[in-house]
Amino acid sequence: MLKQIEGSHAMAEAIALCRPEVICAYPITPQTHIVEGLGDLVKEGELVDCEFINVESEFAALSVAIGASAAGARAYTATASQGLLFMAEAVYNASGLGLPIVMTLGNRAIGAPINIWNDHSDAMSMRDAGWLQLFAETNQEAVDLHIQAFKLAEELSMPVMVCVDGFILTHAMERIDIPTQQQVDGYLPPYDPVQVLDPAEPASIGAMVGPEAFTEVRFLAHYKETLALKLIPEFSAEFAKTFGRETGGLLRSYRADDADMLVVAMGSVCGTIKDTIDEMREEGIRIGLVVIVAFRPFPVEALRNALAGTKDVVVVEKSIAVGIGGQLANDVGAALRNLPRPPRLHSSVAGLGGRAITRASLHRLFRQASVQPWEGTNFLDLNERVVGREIHRTRKNRRSGPTAENILRELAKSVPPAAE
Amino acid sequence: MFQVRIHGRGGQGVVTGAEMLSVAAFIEGRHAQAFPSFGSERMGAPVVAFCRIADQEIRLREPILEPDCLIVQDPTLFKVIDVFAGLRADGYLLVNTNKTFAELHIGPVAERLPKGHAVIVPATEFAMKHVGRPVPNAALLGAFAGLTQFVRLESVEHAIEQAFPGKIGAVNIAAAREAHEFVLMQQCKSAA
Numbered sequence: 152m153l154k155q156i157e158g159s160h161a162m163a164e165a166i167a168l169c170r171p172e173v174i175c176a177y178p179i180t181p182q183t184h185i186v187e188g189l190g191d192l193v194k195e196g197e198l199v200d201c202e203f204i205n206v207e208s209e210f211a212a213l214s215v216a217i218g219a220s221a222a223g224a225r226a227y228t229a230t231a232s233q234g235l236l237f238m239a240e241a242v243y244n245a246s247g248l249g250l251p252i253v254m255t256l257g258n259r260a261i262g263a264p265i266n267i268w269n270d271h272s273d274a275m276s277m278r279d280a281g282w283l284q285l286f287a288e289t290n291q292e293a294v295d296l297h298i299q300a301f302k303l304a305e306e307l308s309m310p311v312m313v314c315v316d317g318f319i320l321t322h323a324m325e326r327i328d329i330p331t332q333q334q335v336d337g338y339l340p341p342y343d344p345v346q347v348l349d350p351a352e353p354a355s356i357g358a359m360v361g362p363e364a365f366t367e368v369r370f371l372a373h374y375k376e377t378l379a380l381k382l383i384p385e386f387s388a389e390f391a392k393t394f395g396r397e398t399g400g401l402l403r404s405y406r407a408d409d410a411d412m413l414v415v416a417m418g419s420v421c422g423t424i425k426d427t428i429d430e431m432r433e434e435g436i437r438i439g440l441v442v443i444v445a446f447r448p449f450p451v452e453a454l455r456n457a458l459a460g461t462k463d464v465v466v467v468e469k470s471i472a473v474g475i476g477g478q479l480a481n482d483v484g485a486a487l488r489n490l491p492r493p494p495r496l497h498s499s500v501a502g503l504g505g506r507a508i509t510r511a512s513l514h515r516l517f518r519q520a521s522v523q524p525w526e527g528t529n530f531l532d533l534n535e536r537v538v539g540r541e542i543h544r545t546r547k548n549r550r551s552g553p554t555a556e557n558i559l560r561e562l563a564k565s566v567p568p569a570a571e
Numbered sequence: 572m573f574q575v576r577i578h579g580r581g582g583q584g585v586v587t588g589a590e591m592l593s594v595a596a597f598i599e600g601r602h603a604q605a606f607p608s609f610g611s612e613r614m615g616a617p618v619v620a621f622c623r624i625a626d627q628e629i630r631l632r633e634p635i636l637e638p639d640c641l642i643v644q645d646p647t648l649f650k651v652i653d654v655f656a657g658l659r660a661d662g663y664l665l666v667n668t669n670k671t672f673a674e675l676h677i678g679p680v681a682e683r684l685p686k687g688h689a690v691i692v693p694a695t696e697f698a699m700k701h702v703g704r705p706v707p708n709a710a711l712l713g714a715f716a717g718l719t720q721f722v723r724l725e726s727v728e729h730a731i732e733q734a735f736p737g738k739i740g741a742v743n744i745a746a747a748r749e750a751h752e753f754v755l756m757q758q759c760k761s762a763a
Contacts, residue, residue, distance in 0.1 A: 155597035157590075289630075319632050323606040324590045326597055422630030509633045 152329050158290035158320045161327040162255060163188025165294040167198040168335040169253075169301045171227040172342075173219035174203045175212040179234040180267050181317035182257030186229050209234040213241035213254070220250040221356050223347040225301065228252070231317055232259035235273045239280075246281030246372065248357055249346065251304035251311075253297065254282075258418070258469075259317040260504040264555035268505020269317040270469040271418065274446070275478050281372050283311040283379055284447040285399065286417040290320050290327050295398035296444075298330070299386050301339055306382060307375050308345045314446075316419040318505070330394055338393045376448040383445050401450035404457055406432060407439035412463040412521060413494075415454075415483050417443045420467065420501070420508050427513040438517060443479070454486040464494045465520045467513070467531070469502040476500075476528040497524055501531035537561050572625040573721055574635045578654050579644030579708075582614040587734060588642070588708030589620035592715065594730035595722045596624040604629045617652055624721070638662060640719060642711050644694070646675050655680055663719050667694040667707045687758050690718055692750050701746040702739070713747025717754035724751050 154161070162185050166174075174193070176186035192198040202219075206212045209230050216226040230238065235256060245252050256274055260266040274284055283303060287293035293315045300311040315321060346356060360368055380401065387399035397403075405425055407413055414424055421442045431438050441457045443450070458464055464487070466480040475481065480498035487493040497520040502508045512532050519525070537558055545551040575592060579585035586607045593605035601624055608619035621635040640663040641654065648654055655677075658664070664684055666672070668691050672681040681689035692714040694707035702709075709731050716724045727747055732740040 155594045155603065319606070323604055324593050325604045325629070326602055419632045423632045426631050507634050509636065510631070 152331070154327055154329055155324060156327050156329070157184065157322065157324045158293060158315070158327075159184030159257075159322065160188045161290055161294050161329060162297060162315070162321075163192060164329050165297045165335075166227055166253075166255075167192045168330060168332055169227075169298060169339055170198075170200070170225065170341075171253075172201055172224035173216065173226045174201060175206050175215045175219075175226070175228040176203065177206050177209050177212045177228075177230070177234065179209070179231050180257075181259060181269070181321045182229040182231045182234075182255055184321060185255055185257070189227075209238040210241060213238040213245060213252070216252045216254075217241060217245050217248065217250055220245075220252050220344075221248065221346070221348050223342070223344045223349070225305075225342040226250075226252045227254070229255035229257065231257040232261055232267075232273045235277060236261065239277065242277050242280045242282065244357075245310045247368075249308045249372075249375075251301075251308050251342075251344075253300045253304055254310065254312050255297070256312050256314045257317040257321045258314050266504040267317075269319050270503045270505065271314070272470050272503075274312065274314045275470045275472070277312070278447055278478065281309070281376075282447060283307075283309065283376070283383075283445070284314055285311065285383075285445055286314045286443065287316075287320065288419060288421045288442055288444075290323060290325055291396070292398045292444075293320055294327060294329065295390060295394065295396060298335055298339060299383075299390055299399050302386055303379065303382060305342050305344075306386075307379055309372075309375055309379075314418065319419045328396070334393055338390065379445075379448050380450060380452075383448075399444055401445045401453045402441055402443050402457060405440040405442065407441060407457065407461075409437055410439035410461055411437045412439075412465065412517065413458055413461045414438070414440045414465045414467060414517070415443060415458075415479070416440065416467045417446060417479065418469070420469065423508060423510060424467065424513060427510045427517070430510065431514065431517065436517075446479070446482075449482050449486070451486045454483065455490060458483075458487060458494060459490055461494050463497060463520055463524075465497045465499060465517060467499050467501050467508075467516070469500075471500045471503065471528070480528070495524060497529070498527070499529040499531050503530075506532065534562075537565075572623055572629070572631075573639050573719075574637070575622040575624070575640045575642060575715070576635045576638040577620045577622070577642040577644065577708075577711075578648050578652075579618055579620075580614075580648070581616045581618050583618075583644045584706045584708035585618045585644055586620045588644070588712060589622040591709070591727070591730040591734050592622045592712055592722070593624070594733055595712070595716075595726040596622075598726045598729050599722060601626055602629050608634065617648055640665065640715070640721075642715060643667060644707050644711060646670065649675060649677060661685055662688065664689040665711060665714055665718055666691045667711055669693040669696060687761055688718075690714070690754050690757055692753055692757075694746070694750055697746040697749045697753075698743075701742045701749070703742075706743075709743035710746040710750035713749070713751035714754045716747075717751040717758070724748070
């Protein structure tokens with residue numbers, strides 16, 4: 152049913168349709184509306200046979216989900232930013248134990264300095280933790296990915312993180328098709344655990360494993376992710392049959408067929424990039440886009456096929472691995488490595504801490520990549536004057552003070568007071 | 572695509588206003604995208620919310636930089652931020668005030684817009700009269716329908732009712748109707 156609805160509430164409705172049996176809730180901006188929405192659905196009796204547990208921290212949120220999942224319940228939680236960091240140990244435990252928990256990540260920057268706005272730093276911090284990580288381009292896709300996530304998680308017996316851009320998607324109200332219970336029930340079978348804590352058949356989960364077996368356990372986790380590379384497109388195709396919409400999959404291309412330049416990106420910025428591409432196509436520039444949906448497992452082969460034959464690849468990503476550059480660009484580079492004539496790779500870091508990524512800036516970036524490519528990592532719309540002054544200051548004074556506050560002071564100086 | 576930017580202060584229902592406008596457009600079968608300016612929400616702090624309306628899917632996720640219509644819920648903002656940034660030359664301006672554009676020192680801006688595109692409406696007064704609280708958002712949406720004819724008043728009323736079922740919705744609808752009427756009267760006068 153089509154609804155004009157906030158992204159978070161649409162996700163809450165979709166998650167409820169998946170019949171979770173345990174929901175662990177702890178508030179952190181910008182995912183809070185999702186668990187609030189689920190709380191309402193439980194309280195109103197629309198979501199039945201579900202324990203809605205208010206926990207005392209993010210560490211507890213995922214720990215309780217781990218316990219619930221090991222006991223055979225379909226378990227769900229959501230977090231963002233520092234919340235994900237606070238549960239980091241449990242994040243590794245959930246995947247290490249092979250528990251099919253689904254978690255929404257309302258993508259948000261990580262401090263310090265504290266920042267509540269959107270970027271992908273939080274997801275990137277857990278990219279090697281052994282979860283599947285799926286990125287939603289739209290709120291419709293966010294809804295659909297959650298339904299696919301439970302099916303993937305339970306088929307593979309591994310946890311799935313659905314990454315949704317904080318505020319940009321979670322707080323946007325738009326037209327979203329909410330599936331029916333019948334559709335979801337037809338797609339997602341009841342949870343049938345491969346391992347379960349059962350007093351009737353006692354077993355232990357999470358034994359100590361020494362050097363004799365640890366490599367094999369990790370190998371099998373990695374192997375499962377390669378299985379996911381096959382399952383993700385299968386389940387996406389099955390979803391399209393049931394729901395009549397193409398969402399999910401490993402990646403998808405937009406106006407890529409004859410493109411000299413292909414942009415690679417993840418999440419909601421792909422919409423703005425598509426509009427920019429349409430404008431540039433009008434001017435006769437052959438440019439296209441590859442949207443990465445599955446970041447973990449990383450679709451190396453599919454991406455290599457999608458990018459082979461183009462001249463330039465521009466990676467636009469909302470995260471920076473300080474000291475090396477963009478994580479997505481690194482992974483894209485790895486996918487291109489073995490091509491006989493690989494395209495030139497240009498890496499741009501954009502939208503950090505909620506900075507708007509505009510069509511105007513993207514136009515400039517794509518043009519620059521083609522005519523005047525840069526070395527290393529480009530920071531889109533970097534205020535070079537402010538950065539230069541701060542570098543100069545820190546060279547001059549040993550006790551130069553806190554960087555963030557210095558930058559804010561510098562910016563305040565350059566803004567003229569509003570006219571009377 | 573028609574883009575609306577709403578300026579106000581925390582507590583004035585700026586975000587809800589943008590959301591209700593998107594619902595009104597949705598009721599008319601159009602695509603609409605409403606989103607807030609993503610600040611930390613505090614009472615009294617400047618708040619911006621956006622609403623895009625189009626006949627096809629809206630993919631754009633940048634803030635609204637060149638609005639077709641500005642709705643200003645709080646005229647004290649003119650002194651604090653550049654409310655008019657990017658306003659299109661053929662755009663609309665709707666200001667909640669019981670003063671004139673001249674008294675607000677924004678006469679030149681209003682005059683640059685096409686005739687009849689800039690109006691004032693005492694939306695807070697209408698809200699106090701009907702709702703009993705200084706929440707001008709519903710009234711301003713009624714005024715918006717009158718000013719731009721871009722959505723029907725009826726759709727705005729349905730949207731208000733969806734957001735606030737029951738009595739609160741009814742009194743907000745009354746405020747929206749009065750503001751709608753007020754704008755139409757003003758435009759009649761200026762056309763005469």
